[in-house]
Amino acid sequence: MTFSPFWRRLFLTVHVVSSVSLIGAVAGFLALAIAGFAAGSPMSMRSAYIAMAVLTWDVIVPLAVASLVIGVMQSLGTPWGLFRHYWVIIKLALTIFAVLVLMLQMPTIDGLAMAALTGEAAGAFEARISTILHASGGLLVLLTATILSIYKPRGITRYGQGRLAGRAAG
Amino acid sequence: MSGRAKGAVAGMPGWVKVFVFAGLALAVLLAILMLSGHGPWQHVSGYTPTPQ
Numbered sequence: 001m002t003f004s005p006f007w008r009r010l011f012l013t014v015h016v017v018s019s020v021s022l023i024g025a026v027a028g029f030l031a032l033a034i035a036g037f038a039a040g041s042p043m044s045m046r047s048a049y050i051a052m053a054v055l056t057w058d059v060i061v062p063l064a065v066a067s068l069v070i071g072v073m074q075s076l077g078t079p080w081g082l083f084r085h086y087w088v089i090i091k092l093a094l095t096i097f098a099v100l101v102l103m104l105q106m107p108t109i110d111g112l113a114m115a116a117l118t119g120e121a122a123g124a125f126e127a128r129i130s131t132i133l134h135a136s137g138g139l140l141v142l143l144t145a146t147i148l149s150i151y152k153p154r155g156i157t158r159y160g161q162g163r164l165a166g167r168a169a170g
Numbered sequence: 171m172s173g174r175a176k177g178a179v180a181g182m183p184g185w186v187k188v189f190v191f192a193g194l195a196l197a198v199l200l201a202i203l204m205l206s207g208h209g210p211w212q213h214v215s216g217y218t219p220t221p222q
Contacts, residue, residue: 086186093193155183 003077011074018070019149022063023142029055030135036112036121037128046116052131053113056106064102068095084160087148094145098138105134 003011029052036048072092075082083089108127115121121128156164179187 086183090186090189153183153185155186158178158181 001077002079003074008074008078011070011077015067015070015074018063018066019142019146022060022067023139023146025055025059025063026135026139026142029060030132030139033128033131033135036116037132042119042122045121046119049112049116049121053109056102056109060102061106064095064099068099071095081160081163083157084163085152086155086157087151087153089157091145091148094141094148098141098145101134101138105131 032048032052032055036045036052039045039048072082075088075092080088082092108130112121112124112127112131115124115127179190182190
């Protein structure tokens, strides 16, 4: 199945918007994580960690899922395919990895928000460092995926070569 | 490594091999961290805020 030019552009637009917005949201998360870690008062720490939880649940998670789902749909509806080009496979693997790590981080983010509410966040040193490290790593992964989709480095998989040969023969 | 896997790796462009190597290195690092008790989830399981 191949999309018509209208649907192709629509899916591309939604995919680019969700993916680039996700990078911005994760950058905002990182800023809050650093602000929470460096906060001089319990009030600042509370604000940062509660905002972090809201940002994650209401912006980052929906954008991450949308970016992954729309990216897969878009690849299946265009000649790029999902397993024909190495850059598409690696971008898919990076996005799945980022979404999985995000889901695994959710209890920590919720725990920090709860601790911030009860004034106990200062004691959760490992969790506070963890949010900074994971947000930095996530940003790096998302930037790598973006660079891959812009440069589209060469390399066709065996499956892709087979499809191309089949199309040329048929 | 089997002949098929060797063929698949040989057919990959250099930049793909870099990503595959980095992915494998990360997987090994995570496995070591988890086995040593410092991996993901460890700080979560030991952290429970006191209910008010």
